[in-house]
Amino acid sequence: EAQVTQNPRYLITVTGKKLTVTCSQNMNHEYMSWYRQDPGLGLRQIYYSMNVEVTDKGDVPEGYKVSRKEKRNFPLILESPSPNQTSLYFCASSGTGSSLSYEQYFGPGTRLTVT
Amino acid sequence: AQSVTQPDIHITVSEGASLELRCNYSYGATPYLFWYVQSPGQGLQLLLKYFSGDTLVQGIKGFEAEFKRSQSSFNLRKPSVHWSDAAEYFCAVGPTGKLTFGTGTRLQVTL
Numbered sequence: 001e002a003q004v005t006q007n008p009r010y011l012i013t014v015t016g017k018k019l020t021v022t023c024s025q026n027m028n029h030e031y032m033s034w035y036r037q038d039p040g041l042g043l044r045q046i047y048y049s050m051n052v053e054v055t056d057k058g059d060v061p062e063g064y065k066v067s068r069k070e071k072r073n074f075p076l077i078l079e080s081p082s083p084n085q086t087s088l089y090f091c092a093s094s095g096t097g098s099s100l101s102y103e104q105y106f107g108p109g110t111r112l113t114v115t
Numbered sequence: 116a117q118s119v120t121q122p123d124i125h126i127t128v129s130e131g132a133s134l135e136l137r138c139n140y141s142y143g144a145t146p147y148l149f150w151y152v153q154s155p156g157q158g159l160q161l162l163l164k165y166f167s168g169d170t171l172v173q174g175i176k177g178f179e180a181e182f183k184r185s186q187s188s189f190n191l192r193k194p195s196v197h198w199s200d201a202a203e204y205f206c207a208v209g210p211t212g213k214l215t216f217g218t219g220t221r222l223q224v225t226l
Contacts, residue, residue, distance in 0.1 A: 031212030040124075042205060042218040043159075050212065058213070090158065094211040103149065104214060106159040 002027045004107035006091050012113045013081055021076045021110050023091030031094045032074035033058070033104065034066065036087040043090065049074055081114040088112075117142045119208050121217035128196050129225050136191040136220050138180075138206035148189040149207040149214065150180055159205070165189060176200070198224045 004025045013019055025032065033048040035058075045058030049068040063085055065077040074093075078085060088111050092104040118141045128134055140146055147166055151159040163174025170182040180191045189206060201224045207214040 033212055033214075035216075040218060042121075043207075043214075043216040045213065045215075048212050059215075096211060103161050103164055104211065106151075108158045 002105065004091055004093050004105050006089075006107040006110050008110060009108060010111050012115065014115055015082055016080050019078050019081060019112075021078075021089060021091075021112070023074045023076065023107060024072050025074075025091075025093040025105070026072065027093060027095065027105065028071065029093035029105075030071070030096045031104075032068065033092045033094075034064070034074070034076045035090045035092065036060065036085075037090060037109075038087050046076070046089075078112075081112075083114045086112060086114050117146075117209050117215045119206050119215055119217035121204075121206055121220050123220045124218070125221045125223065127223040127225060130198050131195050134191075134193045134196045134200070134222070136204050136206075136222070138189045138191065138217060139187050140189060140206070140208040141187065142208050146182075146189075146208050147210055148180075148182060150174065150178070150189075150191050151205045151207065151216075152176075152202050153205065153219075154202045162191070162204075196222075196224055198226060200224055 007022045030051050034046040035043040037043045044060045047066040049055040091107040094104040120139045149164045150162040162178050165172050165182045203219045203221045205219045206217045
């Protein structure tokens with residue numbers, strides 16, 4: 001089954017304690033992205049990756065890091081989490097084509113609370 | 116820069132009534148447009164997408180959307196709403212991998 005998986009699904013942590021949210025896709029997609037969703041703000045892109053070792057900032061990259069060492073995995077790293085990073089996080093992947101129009105497939109989300 | 120505006124934060128309709136959710140976009144080239152739905156506590160599900168061609172696109176669950184270039188709009192419609200359609204709806208624009216989402220419209224359905 002084609003899918004995007006994220007772990008953990010729920011996480012409560014404390015300010016300053018480094019954490020990683022994993023994301024994996026089994027569709028051999030080139031593009032992968034991270035979004036955060038906050039009430040009233042919709043989804044905002046944090047980082048995206050066009051392929052292995054190629055990443056770029058989205059609209060709200062501050063406080064986050066990513067890496068893309070394998071095509072299927074795209075972990076999101078919070079080196080020193082702060083309460084304003086409490087949010088619902090989604091990973092997404094999509095393929096490429098001449099039209100660059102392939103839809104994005106979303107993971108189930110990770111609800112992060114930073115106290 | 117690309118952007119999406121969903122002017123209605125919250126809409127309430129009666130079951131069986133028709134529905135139209137508004138979406139206006141700003142994009143420098145031919146837009147790729149999407150509508151996603153998010154049920155409470157769930158992830159995002161793609162309802163429909165527009166890339167080119169016929170400006171009226173059909174999606175899942177009886178939804179359709181019409182692309183109007185002159186109005187920079189991509190409004191979502193459904194002729195008869197069901198109680199199970201209560202959810203939050205997001206319009207998005209952009210090429211693959213770099214979508215910009217609107218802030219969403221929450222749909223409430225009364226019986």
